[in-house]
Amino acid sequence: MAMLTTRTARKYLNFRIGRSNMSTKQRTFEDAIECLNSLQSNAKVLEMLRNRGKIPNDESMIQMKEYLNRIGYQTSDLNRLNVIHVAGTKGKGSTCAFTSSIFSEIQKKHPIIAPKCIGMYTSPHLRSVCERIQLNGKPVSKEVFTKYFFQMWDRLEDTASEATNPEKPMYFRFLTLLAWHVFLSEGVDAAIIEVGIGGEFDSTNLIEKPIVTAVTSLGLDHTALLGNTISEIAWQKAGIYKDSAIALTCQQVPEALPVLEQRANERGTSLKIIKAPINLTAEMIGLSGAHQLSNAALAMEMVNEFIHKTKPSCPADFIKDPAVFDGLKNVQWPGRCQMETINGIQWCFDGAHTQESLEATGAWLASKRQQFQEAEARVLVFNQQSRDDPVALIRAFLKGYESLGKDLPFTHAIFSTNVTFRDATYNPELLSVNSVTDKRPALYVQEALASWWKENRPCLNDAIKIAPTVEEAMEMVYNIKGESKNTFVCVTGSLHLTGGVFVVLDKAAFE
Structure with a gap:
């Protein structure tokens, strides 16, 4: 079947905008999340590709172009966003956050030279999917998310009969398209886009003429x-260059450069x-x-490049402006080397999930x-x-810690799954990002970690626990707190685990 023409897509776009604006009045944010979770999850797609033993290829780009066309846009439309495109193994989300904050x-301080509307698209999210799509430093509201979600959902449904691939895009691709739809609809003139996986064949790489591109620190992952x-x-x-x-x-x-x-x-x-x-x-x-x-330095240079390309008359030494340093200082990026006291417990949250990043966290x-x-x-x-x-x-995490001293850092270890609540459910907004396709027995990972800890970091056996859910892990933490005068808790190894802990703590705060 021939690829959907731009003219046809525009026809559907104009028709659907009016109908979608009415229909979203009856559709809720919860409806949008239910629809989103019905899409093929990232975990399932990654498992399929691993089983095939193949690296993603140009088919992904062809499919993304068709999806973009079906919702009423051409790839050239993305150039209006003045994209800052960021890939890497470690630190790409933090680099994006620094850039947005600057x-x-x-x-x-300089409204004349600043972008009028700043968009940022990152992944994954911690509490709410709205965190992935930000406008002027804040996640879009549930109302805005719902409005644009169903506009795009309806356009994809109405154009399915003329499409080469009538299926809706997988979870991450859908959200990438949604971010672009939101940004183009809201008049974004500086869009900070974080790559999902890789770069060359990542769905974000439809961007033809970015203003700035950057690759953060590299390591072995995926x-x-x-x-x-x-x-x-x-x-x-480097496929984003x-x-x-x-x-x-x-x-x-050395081998990367x-x-x-x-x-x-x-x-x-x-x-x-x-x-x-x-x-x-x-x-x-x-x-x-x-x-x-290094992430902050990359962000400074990306902003510098952006300003001089979009505002050529700007002073050459703008990178030294106090606003740049204020942005670095005032950045907010939860779940990354974050320390705070909650309910009398001193917490450390860090979503590091590669050997290199966990060593740095340690x-x-x-x-x-x-x-x-x-x-x-x-x-x-x-x-x-x-x-x-x-x-x-x-082991990488402990190696990093012990590089600065050999004292035993922990008296207790809890190895949890990412399932949020004990009734075996996730918070709906964490369902897809935490999808597990692992065919090994339940708690296999947790038991392997606990066994290794017992052999290599001896302590009382009852100080090593396995938690089937994040909720039960938090109950274990509070039981330990009840027996101790003061308690320190480090949550790490996964952004999904960190997000689940945030959700459980949030729920407890309102009970």
Whole structure:
């Protein structure tokens, strides 16, 4: 069947806007989440690709172009968004958050040169899917999400009969398309887009003429899809480089840089390696951890490139403007090296989920040991359900911690699943992101982690626990608190686990 024509899609667009605006009055946010969760989850798609033993190919781009056409847009329309495109293994979400925060401060202090409307698209979310699509530094409201969701849902249904692929896009692709629909409808003129997986074949890579592109720190992750070496992964990530924008990156492991440079040259641009300025210190940025300095430096350079491309008359040294540093200091990015006290417990939340990022988290936690080492109970809550070797991940975390001292950091360890509540359900907005296609027995991962801990970090056996749900893990934490004068809890290994903990704590606060 021939690909849907732009003229036909425009016809449906004009028709559906009126009908969708009426129909969304009867449709709720909960309806939208139910529809969203009916789509093929990322986990199922990744499992299918692993089983086939193939790396994603151009078919994904062909399908995304058709979906975009079906909702009424051409790829050239995305150029109106002035895209900042960010790929990488570690830190790409934090880099996006820094960038958005800097733009927000520029809006306050220099409204003439600032973007009028800042969009940001990231993944995954912690509490609500609305977090993925932000306008001017804030998640879209449930009302805005619902309105645009059903506009797009209806357009896809109305154009299915003329489409090569009549099915709706999978979960992540749908949200990518939705972000673009929201941004184009709301007049966004600076869109910060985080790549999902890889870069070359990622659904976000329909962007033809970004203003700025950047690859953050690289490591081994999603090797079944992206390759087993840093060089192969670098090739995939650098697929976002385009001739319309300089190719930025940070300091990388040696084998990555030649590949990034080659890919930049192939795309008709040049590679620029960004180092943190000497005068930029960890105390000057709002996200903890020395590893955030390279993310902050990339964000500074991306903003600098953006401003000079969109406002050529801007001073050459704008990167030194106080608004830039205010943006770095005032950034908000929950679940990343986040420490706070809740209900009398000192918590540390970090969603690190690769060996390199967990090692960095461990080192950061060790640098903060004075804040928690005297706690009578120090509890680790850990899970990583989707990686092949979760034991390697927890070993990396402890390696990072012990690089700055050999004291035993934890008195208790709880290995949890990502299932939110004990009735075996997820919070509806966490259902798809936590979908598990693992065919191993229930609690296999948790039992493997507990067994390794008993053998390698000896302590009382009743201090090592397995929690079938996040809710039960939190009950274990509060039972430990009841027996202790003061308690410190570190939640790490997965952003999905971190998000589940936030949801359970939020629910408890209202009971």
